[in-house]
Amino acid sequence: MRTVIQRVTQASVTIGEQVKSSIGTGLLILLGIGKNDTEEDINWLVKKIIGLRIFDDEMGVMNRSIMDVNGEILVVSQFTLMASYKKGNRPSWINAAPHEISIPLYNHFCDALSKAMGKPIGTGEFGADMKVELLNDGPVTICMDTKNKE
Template sequence: MRIVIQRVSHASVTIEGKVKSSIGRGYLILLGIGSDDGEEDIQWLVKKIIGLRVFDDANGVMNLSIGDVGGDIIVVSQFTLMASTKKGNRPSWIKAAPHSISIPLYERFCKVLQEAFGKPIGTGEFGADMKVELLNDGPVTICMDTKNKE
């Protein structure tokens, strides 16, 4: 699994002109799911997301977690994160999981994250043409890959 976490002042997901989810301060998380991803990847990412300290404390140091600041979360599925650009100029999506794998894993990821977070999270809609709007705060953008745990 690959994620891009963006610390935001606000974010929203709109589908067919209707707002599906919106948040104030928090995280917009873009989630890419590969064919070989599973429960272990979900557990590792959720633990990292909940513990990540990228919000400023009273001294202006990034030392607080999403829970510490009472933030919100939106998770949006994004198969394009699994792109391979090794050959040529047209990305290959061969590493992206098919719907039969990715939909249940996306739903499981959102459920586990919400349980660990302790409050509802916003989502997009898997496979929909979504308009994602955000105001990146910082900007702070963190990328994580469960196959390359750095």
């Protein structure tokens, strides 16, 4: 799994003309699911995201987690994070998981993150044409790949 995690002061996802989800201070997470990803990847990512200290403390030092600031989370599926771009100029999606694998893993990731947070999280809609808006705070952007845990 690959993620792009952005610290935001606000974020939303719109499908058609309707806002599906919106959050205030928190994290916008773009999630790409690969064909070899498993529940172990989900567990590792959720633990890392919940503990990631990227919010400022009273001294202005990034020393607080999403839990410490009682922040919100919005997760948007993003198969393009799995792009292979080694040959030519047109990305290949061969590393992205097919729908029958990625939809259950996306839902499980969102459920596990919500459970760890102790409250609902915002989501997009898997496979939909979504418009994502955000106000990146900092900017702070962290990329994680469960295949590069070390």
